[in-house]
Amino acid sequence: MAGHTTVGELVHNLLKEDQDSPIIYQYYLAEHFEASSEVFVKVANEFESVIPCLRDAHDAIADAVSEHSEKYVP
Numbered sequence: 001m002a003g004h005t006t007v008g009e010l011v012h013n014l015l016k017e018d019q020d021s022p023i024i025y026q027y028y029l030a031e032h033f034e035a036s037s038e039v040f041v042k043v044a045n046e047f048e049s050v051i052p053c054l055r056d057a058h059d060a061i062a063d064a065v066s067e068h069s070e071k072y073v074p
Helices: 007-015 037-047 057-071
Strands: none
Touching: 037 057
16 A cells, blocks of 8 residues: 555545544645646655644745656656
8 A cells, every 4th residue: 555645545545434524634636836747746654644743844845846846857
């Protein structure tokens, strides 16, 4: 099993919940960082699809995207 969650898996899991339940959520996609799918799947695996921290989440993910982008050669 991959170390990340896909949009489809998230939707499937949420459909199991009471649809009237309140929720707090935040998500990021590769397009938010102008990253390729290949790079972003590595970042999602690294974080196991869990947002790493509250205030610096975007910066932490952007740093990981940058790091993996430097290693990625299409």
